[in-house]
Amino acid sequence: MSARRRLGARWRRHRPLRTRLAVAASGAVAVVVLGVSTAAFFVIHYELYHQLDLNLTQSATLAIQQNRGARPSVLAGECRFLSAPACAQIVPADPAKDAHERYLLPVGPPVRAVASGAHTPYFSNITLPEGKPARMLTTPFGGGKSLQVALRSDSVQKGVGQAAWLLGAVGAAGVLFAAGLGYWVSRTGLAPLARLTATAEHIAATRDPSHRIELPPGPSGKEDEVIRLAVSFNTMLGELEQSVTAQRRLVADASHELRTPLTALRTNAELLARADRLTAAQRDRASGALGRQIREVSVLVNDLIDLARDEEPTPLLEEVRLAPLLAHTVDTARAHWPATPFRLELADASATLPGVPARLARLISNLLDNAAKFSPVGAPVEVTLLAGELTVRDHGPGIAEADLPHVFDRFYRAERARALPGSGLGLAMARQIARAHGAEVSAHAAPGGGALFRVVLPDAYPPTRP
Template identity: 65%
Template sequence: MTGTRGLGARWRRRRPLRTRLALAASAAVAVVAVGVCAAAFVVIRYQMTRQLELNLAQTATQLFQRTRDWGPTPGDATCQYPAAACVQIVSADPAKDPRGGYQALPVTGATRQVAAGHRAAYYSELTVAGQPVRMYTVHHPGRAQALQVALRSDTVERGVRQAAWALSGVGAAGILLAGALGYGVSRTGLAPIARLTATAERVAASPDARHRIALPAGPASREDELTRLAATFNTMLGALEQSVTAQRRLVADASHELRTPLTALRTNAELLARAGRLTDAQRDRAATALGRQLREVTTLVNDLIELARDEEPRPLVEQVRPAALLEHTVGAAREHWPEIAFTLAVDPAAAGLTVPGVPARLTRLLSNLLDNAAKFSPPGGPVDTELTLVPGPASSRVRGELDLTVRDHGPGIAPEDLPHVFDRFYRAQSARALPGSGLGLAMARQIARAHGAELTAEQAPGGGALFRLRMPLAPGTTATGGGWAGD
């Protein structure tokens, strides 16, 4: 058994799916065709034999009706003719057999029993005068005699053989047709898979993910499973193309952004290598510039590493109080931007609420928003931060969401720049003279989405830019320190 299974497995591995499907479909249709032909043969044989038996019984009935002398009669040799019946009357007592009578039909003990009425009528197969016959032996009621009627059965056998040959031809044609249909079905049914395989091989052979599988036109053609599989594969290829494009753009943008600070680093390093030719003031300026550029490169590399992360590590997720994080981040921003007036307003209902998240990552998100607002605020201008609770519908178990806004009073965001605010390395025309790499807002949105929140940008009423962070509250969210509590 193990060897048989091993051979079957090796055969399946060596045969392509199209061949296996064609063979399976052909075998299924062939089995049905052969089964139908075999059933038809059995039915034809039964019906022809049954018809012969009905003729024998009908002949016996006619003889009963027109024969008056029911004495034992000798048999004849009329069974040598295909259409003539061979008739013989047999007595239950062997002593009453006609003297010297020739018995064309054999008389056995069973025949005597039928004549005596001790046995029911029966059919039998025998050979008379060298010809195959079928004989019917029946008892005559009221007499101790049996009537034997025989008809040649070679015509029936010839018809059965002809039917067998005809059905064999039909079965062979059915098997050939099954093979052709199986090949056609496999070729047509697996066409989407063949196109999918060819497309996958082209994508694997080249880095171009723009290949797609041609789908049949019309909405009705998308209802079968193979077409849906091809459409899903096209969707996957589209996502792959977007990912490859984004990766290439990130690498190109990163290399472009790194080129300038690395060039400056090399220049200052070369200056410091010739420190003996520089004055003390020149060495100090070169060292200061070198340190600043190292910090910029380090920050840029760290930002790129952060952007490469798609989600938060689950072991680092804990219950975080956004109000406390916001207070801490605003305090740090005040130290870093002493010329900017940061204001903070926290809704008492939101002060004690907690959400699941990674504190360090959420702190980075808030710091990026505050640094971005401070860069665009005029000296002495305010940056307003506010945290409020937006309750959910009364009929829903959703507790609502926390709404955190950061607003500056700078020039605002131009309409043409608003769709690209969160793009990587994107810097508006008015921001290109300011420090930064253009990754802060892209990183902020990525952190927000990793925490199930949404970060948006808009023009603030009265001027300036407004960034809004919406953090949904899950059912069962609790409050710590008063203000509001969920169950």
């Protein structure tokens, strides 16, 4: 890498984006101003000298008309600006013919060549004997002679110089104005980025994702890339805030639910550690309680792991036939709840759903366990598979109106269910599995008493992450 590239890379690393944009904008304007000023200078230079050349041509024409047949000599020796004939002289092609003539204007080989016809007419810049600048035209006079006509050009040079200074001043002012304007535009245009950076730094320092970037009012910024970036960042912050809130709530609820069984486990374990002081019946009760509490903790931990499956990769899907899966799950529930009769009705035995069989079985199992837990002894649990819908109904006490909106919340347990076993995660997991398969589960008060859970199957399966 060359030294220039290393210097440029180091400058980009140590200069903020706002400064780089302002410098880039100023540089672009400076190049344009320099180009326009240079072009204007050459246009002015050309026009002024072109006008002077036209005057010289007119003076030469007039001198030829007025001095036809004149011998080599100085026709006029007073050089003035824009005056005719002004500093005119006739020079022969043969230097021997003007040996005794003293010329005012410089005579060189090109002048003799024009007189002999070997050279075309030409313009040149000269300095007069008194030190004044002049513009001279050398053109054929006829008869082997050439005519030299000169006009002072100091006024033209002064005008060109003034134009150069004026254009330079205007260009410098334009560059300064462009620099200020570029800095203002960079500050204004990158203001959302500055707010985004400040918000990100604040969130990193406080770990609080509730802050948002302030956006300009109205729909004017919909097409602005920076505003769209700020909107996208706010959306990301909203999702992050929901995720962090849900994570904190899950951790708080899980710690609360684990505290009681872990305390009971420790108590029974300490009690069994002193088994020599207990009777056989006391040891049996403590051992049975310890086994039940271990199972409850295991179920709770497994449910928490299943609820965290949203963060796992999507497993392989297959076309699941719901009727056999439902029949198998109901048979398993009958073995687990022998005192509860389960009635299965398959009105649509051909229904299929792309998904994960184990997750769908867990969804149905959680609904069946919930229904059996609240059903009186001998009261049936009715399971029906209809076209596009699965229902599970029990004949228990039902769900209170105030509890209906919360039955699928994690760790939520109605007042009448707090004395029953369970972690309060079964229905939350059922809803998560249903939504992952494009379905929706809802709870209702059944006609005549009891609770009714309805799983509406998707018409066209849009899997998310089962």
